[in-house]
Structures are given as structure tokens and as C-alpha cells.
Amino acid sequence: MQIMKHLWKEFPNEIRQWRYEKKQLLYGILLGLFICWLFYDRIFLIMFMAPFLFPWMKYQRKKKFKKQRENLRKDFREMMLLISNGLSVGYSMENALKMACAELKHQQQQDESLLVKxxxxxxxxxxxxxxxxxxxxxxxxxxxxxxxxxxxxxVSIVRRNGGNLIEIIGKSADHLNQTMQIKEEIDTMTAAKRMEKKIMSIMPYGILLYVRLATPGYFENLYESIPGILLSTVSLALLAVANVWAERVVAIEV
Known part of the structure; x- marks a missing residue:
């Protein structure tokens, strides 16, 4: 009951966010229409699939946020290296930050990141x-x-208590750089598996689409009988579970 109340409370906020996520919303609706046509041959069933838009939009938002975080970390790694280099040649922290800002802005040209701003x-x-x-x-x-x-x-602790800021910042920059390099190496090694995952996720829908277009009426019993509809629903649920499981398998956090 508490979960239902929480969902009902969050419903207006979720709908308001969709105004800024029209592309993902349209893609979700088109995917829902395709599934209703392919698995049930009834487009109007999209009305009953509407609740699935909520987890879909949250998933798309989470994926976009993760990508933004990764880009932000790359910009921060570059900023740390620039600050470390600036401090090592005698700049103050203030001037090193100004130099890093100018260099990052020059590198990104028109498309400035959140960190640069x-x-x-x-x-x-x-x-x-x-x-x-x-x-x-x-x-x-x-x-x-x-x-x-x-x-x-x-920086705050060193400013208050003293310390070798150049050495500390240098070590922090090296540690962050090594972590990011490990992450990039893992992404490179798992790129083929991630591509295989995408192909395997799309393939069942492609096979069904090919059979339906190549042999009209082949799935007629599946669409018109109760056992056939139940089989379609179970198959669709298993495909969704397999896709979620595959996403977790290829997601390696550092």
C-alpha cells in the first residue's frame, strides 16, 4: 500500500519530466506499438502497456545520467592533470584553475561541458x-x-592545516588517471560482448518479424486463441528478463 501511495505521489513529477524527454518517450511509444502488433496483432493493447512507460523512461534517464557522469569524469581527469602541471611549474592554485578552465574551454570549442561552465x-x-x-x-x-x-x-584541508599541495594533487591526478584507464581498458575488452548482447536482444524480434512478413497467417492461431496469447505474453516477459540480465552481466563497475 505504501508503494502505491509513493508511486501516486511521484506520478505528477514523472509526467512533468517527460516534457523534456520527448525523444525517449516517442521511442518508447513506437516500441510499444511494435510489440503489440508483433506479439498480439492488436495495436489497441498499447493502452494496457502504458504503465510500462514509467520503468522505460526511468531506464532511459538512468542511462543518460550514467553517460553524462562518465563524460564529466573524463573532463575532471583532464582538469586534474592540467592543475597538477600548472602547480608543478609554479602557478598558484587560483592561476592553475584559471589555466585549466581556459585550456578545457579551448579543447571543447562550442560544446562546453558542465564542468567548464x-x-x-x-x-x-x-x-x-x-x-x-x-x-x-x-x-x-x-x-x-x-x-x-x-x-x-x-584543497580545503591543505589550506587549513598546511601540506605539500603539489605532491598531493599530483598523486590524486595519477590515481584518477589510472582508474579511468582501467575503466577504458575494460570497456574495450567487453565491447565485443556488448555488441553480441545487442544483437542477441534484437534477434528474436527480427526472426518473428521476418516470419510474419514472409508467411502471412503463420501466427494466426497464436493471435486468436487464449493459449496463444498466454504463450506470447510469457515469451515477451522472458525476453524482457533476459535483456535485463544481459545488461547486468556486461555492466562492470570500477
Whole structure:
């Protein structure tokens, strides 16, 4: 009962988010229509599949968020390397941040990332003599990136208690770079398996589509009888479960 109340409470917020996710919503509706036609030969059943749009949209949102996080981590790794290089040649932390911001902005040209925009705000605030450690903590709180939060904490602690900031930042940058390289190597090694997973996920639908188009009436008994409809439903559920299981198998976190 509590789950139903929670879902009902979140329903308006979920619908409002769909206004900014029209592409994913349209794709979900078209996929639902295709499934209703292929498995049941009844397009109107899309009305009963409408509730499945909620997990579909959440899945698409999660996938998009994960991709954004990965791109953000790559930008942060580049920022850390630039800051480490700047500190090693004698720049202050403030000037190293300004240099990193300018270099990242030059590399990305028109398509600026969230990190570059936040860095621009940070460097602007430094012009009015705001403490760099506090601005980094504010920036980390807005972006919600674990590595950035750790970096901001390190700078804050070193500013308060003293320490070799150049050495600490250098080691942090090397550690982050090694972690990202391991992740990229794993992605490269599993690329073939991920492609196989996509092909195997699409193949059952492709076979059914080919048989239906090549041999009209072959699935007529499947569409017109109760056991046939039940068999279609069970098959569709098994395909969905297999796809979710395959997603988890190829997802390797570092």
C-alpha cells in the first residue's frame, strides 16, 4: 500500500519530466506499438502497456545520467592533470584553475561541458577574492561528483592545516588517471560482448518479424486463441528478463 501511495505521489513529477524527454518517450511509444502488433496483432493493447512507460523512461534517464557522469569524469581527469602541471611549474592554485578552465574551454570549442561552465563561474568568483577552497566545495556540491568532492576536501584541508599541495594533487591526478584507464581498458575488452548482447536482444524480434512478413497467417492461431496469447505474453516477459540480465552481466563497475 505504501508503494502505491509513493508511486501516486511521484506520478505528477514523472509526467512533468517527460516534457523534456520527448525523444525517449516517442521511442518508447513506437516500441510499444511494435510489440503489440508483433506479439498480439492488436495495436489497441498499447493502452494496457502504458504503465510500462514509467520503468522505460526511468531506464532511459538512468542511462543518460550514467553517460553524462562518465563524460564529466573524463573532463575532471583532464582538469586534474592540467592543475597538477600548472602547480608543478609554479602557478598558484587560483592561476592553475584559471589555466585549466581556459585550456578545457579551448579543447571543447562550442560544446562546453558542465564542468567548464562551473569552472568559469569559479574563476569569475576568484576575481573578487573569494577563497578558492570554499568555491571548490560549493562547486562540488552543485555537480555531485565524488572525485571532485574529494579534490575540494583535499584543497580545503591543505589550506587549513598546511601540506605539500603539489605532491598531493599530483598523486590524486595519477590515481584518477589510472582508474579511468582501467575503466577504458575494460570497456574495450567487453565491447565485443556488448555488441553480441545487442544483437542477441534484437534477434528474436527480427526472426518473428521476418516470419510474419514472409508467411502471412503463420501466427494466426497464436493471435486468436487464449493459449496463444498466454504463450506470447510469457515469451515477451522472458525476453524482457533476459535483456535485463544481459545488461547486468556486461555492466562492470570500477
Amino acid at each position: 562551473e569552472l568559469e563561474m569559479l574563476t569569475t568568483s576568484l576575481k573578487v577574492n573569494e577563497p578558492v577552497d570554499k568555491r571548490l566545495l560549493v562547486m562540488a556540491d552543485r555537480i555531485q561528483l565524488e572525485e571532485l568532492a574529494q579534490f575540494a576536501e583535499i
